[in-house]
Amino acid sequence: MTAPVPDPDHIPTLIGRSSSHFTRVTRIFAAELEVAYAFEVVPDLRSMNAADFAGNPALRLPILRTGATTWLGTLNICRELARRAPVRRHVVWPEHLTDALTANAQELVVQAMATEVSLIMSQLAGTPRDDAHLTKQQQSLLNMLTWLDDNVQAVRAGLPQDRALSYLEVCMFCLVTHLEFRSLLATSGYRALTAFCDEYGQRASARATTYRFDTP
Ligand SMILES: N[C@@H](CCC(=O)N[C@@H](CS)C(=O)NCC(=O)O)C(=O)O
Numbered sequence: 001m002t003a004p005v006p007d008p009d010h011i012p013t014l015i016g017r018s019s020s021h022f023t024r025v026t027r028i029f030a031a032e033l034e035v036a037y038a039f040e041v042v043p044d045l046r047s048m049n050a051a052d053f054a055g056n057p058a059l060r061l062p063i064l065r066t067g068a069t070t071w072l073g074t075l076n077i078c079r080e081l082a083r084r085a086p087v088r089r090h091v092v093w094p095e096h097l098t099d100a101l102t103a104n105a106q107e108l109v110v111q112a113m114a115t116e117v118s119l120i121m122s123q124l125a126g127t128p129r130d131d132a133h134l135t136k137q138q139q140s141l142l143n144m145l146t147w148l149d150d151n152v153q154a155v156r157a158g159l160p161q162d163r164a165l166s167y168l169e170v171c172m173f174c175l176v177t178h179l180e181f182r183s184l185l186a187t188s189g190y191r192a193l194t195a196f197c198d199e200y201g202q203r204a205s206a207r208a209t210t211y212r213f214d215t216p
Helices: 021-033 074-084 101-123 131-157 167-181 191-201
Strands: 013-016 037-040 061-066 069-072
Touching: 013 021, 021 074, 021 101, 021 167, 037 167, 061 074, 069 074, 101 131, 101 167, 131 167, 131 191, 167 191
Parallel strands: 013 037
Antiparallel strands: 013 061, 061 069
8 A cells, every 4th residue: 555645734743853862752653653744953952942842831842733733742742643643553552561560661761761861951051070969860870771771671572572663662762872872871781772772773763763963
């Protein structure tokens, strides 16, 4: 079956950054689910103006604009993309993870993504390296990565075999590859996570969304 031709008047607009791991999650979902979209770049993450974030009062990206409606937050956006998808694919969402191992993995992956954002924003703000809160966040990130590295194989084995896509794996892939991209820490020592990223990175959706800094 040929893919439907997108109507430029009705395709949603994703507002984000090509260097953002949360944005990449939504782009991978769009690619996997064959949803066409326009892309608008937020020029400066540090902006204090909600208008720069498509009206998001949290001053965060990504945001999805569908006509007069805006969807805030990565999970909401992925769900809306799935509702718009011209193809039906088996997606595993966080609420499907009903055992502690996979549910905890989901929690830690999203927390690690948020902690990474916090570390990057602290860097941009020039927070001193010995700041106590910063030091705790760095330790927390290392702990979470160690836990994920120890458990990634069992976690993946616990996901439905017939899945096309899981929010957990897409987030985990975007998290680990982003740590390298932002030179926040070297990830090669996390052997199981690296093996997972090498495998997941073969997907066309991953290859089409590699991180880069948008030019102003
Ligand atoms: N809960 C949000 C978090 C999004 C987020 O933190 N995005 C980062 C960029 S990857 C951001 O906007 N950071 C700006 C800031 O922290 O001020 C989501 O799931 O989309």
